[in-house]
Amino acid sequence: MSAPIRTIAITVDEQPVRVPEGVTLLEALRSLGIDTPTLCFLETLTPVNVCRVCVVEVEGSRALVPSCSRRAEEGMVVLTDSGRVRHARKLVLELLGSSVDLSRAGPELARWMERYEADPSRFGPPAPAAAAGVRDAAHAGHHHAPDEAVAANVSQPVKIDNELYVRDYARCILCYKCVEACGEDAQNTFAIAVAGRGFDARISTEFAVPLTDSACVYCGNCIGVCPTGALVPKREHDMRESGAWDAAKQTVTRTVCTYCGVGCNLELHVQEDTIVKVTSPMDHDVTNGHLCIKGRFGFEFVQVREKGERGE
Ligand code: SF4
Ligand code: SF4
Ligand code: FES
Numbered sequence: 001m002s003a004p005i006r007t008i009a010i011t012v013d014e015q016p017v018r019v020p021e022g023v024t025l026l027e028a029l030r031s032l033g034i035d036t037p038t039l040c041f042l043e044t045l046t047p048v049n050v051c052r053v054c055v056v057e058v059e060g061s062r063a064l065v066p067s068c069s070r071r072a073e074e075g076m077v078v079l080t081d082s083g084r085v086r087h088a089r090k091l092v093l094e095l096l097g098s099s100v101d102l103s104r105a106g107p108e109l110a111r112w113m114e115r116y117e118a119d120p121s122r123f124g125p126p127a128p129a130a131a132a133g134v135r136d137a138a139h140a141g142h143h144h145a146p147d148e149a150v151a152a153n154v155s156q157p158v159k160i161d162n163e164l165y166v167r168d169y170a171r172c173i174l175c176y177k178c179v180e181a182c183g184e185d186a187q188n189t190f191a192i193a194v195a196g197r198g199f200d201a202r203i204s205t206e207f208a209v210p211l212t213d214s215a216c217v218y219c220g221n222c223i224g225v226c227p228t229g230a231l232v233p234k235r236e237h238d239m240r241e242s243g244a245w246d247a248a249k250q251t252v253t254r255t256v257c258t259y260c261g262v263g264c265n266l267e268l269h270v271q272e273d274t275i276v277k278v279t280s281p282m283d284h285d286v287t288n289g290h291l292c293i294k295g296r297f298g299f300e301f302v303q304v305r306e307k308g309e310r311g312e
Pocket of ligand 2: 171172173174175176177178179203222225226227228229230231
């Protein structure tokens with residue numbers, strides 16, 4: 001028989017509740033049905049506390065605390081919807097919305113934007129996009145006074161340097177999830193990291209070399225965790241560019257990868273009888289959403305064989 005779970009008493013939005021000992025505030029809030037925005041948090045990754053959109057007010061704490069990483073403690077008094085909390089979340093969303101292309105970040109983000117009445121346009125029209133390589137060449141500590149008439153942003157051309165996936169850093173919110181998935185939390189390859197400081201901070205390979213010259217092994221685990229569409233398979237990128245990508249026409253079928261005996265689960269995204277993308281379910285205990293290059297990208301042969309059988 002498993003040991004009984006110890007609980008602790010906390011107060012959330014003036015309601016006394018008991019939650020399991022050791023849970024984070026985010027886990028406690030979710031168990032209470034309180035919708036809490038998160039951007040850099042993912043159940044399968046170590047919390048890094050960088051986006052600050054999940055902050056709550058804790059009595060006795062001078063600064064707002066990130067709920068995704070702060071553990072609930074006996075007697076804590078937590079406010080999740082105070083003026084300070086709403087203001088902080090609104091500002092985070094506005095700063096991100098004014099500087100990053102969030103158009104593929106999904107419906108949840110749009111819902112939070114609406115809830116907190118975030119208005120990214122109040123910072124002015126977007127500054128012109130940087131030319132290819134300019135942001136990669138920025139040196140820490142060499143900042144120029146910003147043009148206050150326009151909103152600074154990370155717009156830049158898409159990086160396409162291999163046949164498997166593209167990096168569209170105009171959509172990058174610097175959540176660090178890709179760095180964690182490439183590093184200790186999954187792949188242990190460390191092909192990418194954060195370079196630069198302040199507004200010049202960016203995700204980069206070593207010395208900003210193309211992926212083909214980096215340590216990347218093309219597992220695509222960074223794609224799997226990216227919340228904004230900054231990292232996408234090249235096939236998806238190409239289909240979106242040509243207008244052929246149609247998520248409404250796609251079905252998702254779960255199966256088991258046949259390349260080896262590990263037993264990774266695959267989700268085959270199929271559009272018009274063609275596999276257009278492979279992902280992996282987050283809730284599967286073998287892979288937790290992660291795959292290797294073969295499982296994620298090695299599906300073309302299925303379609304080649306089918307065409308052959310049809311005599312095409
Ligand atoms: S594809 Fe894999 S190895 Fe390459 S950068 Fe992404 S996580 Fe790292
Ligand atoms: S590329 Fe995606 S996963 Fe990586 S930091 Fe940017 S938004 Fe996050
Ligand atoms: S989700 Fe908590 S700091 Fe980003």
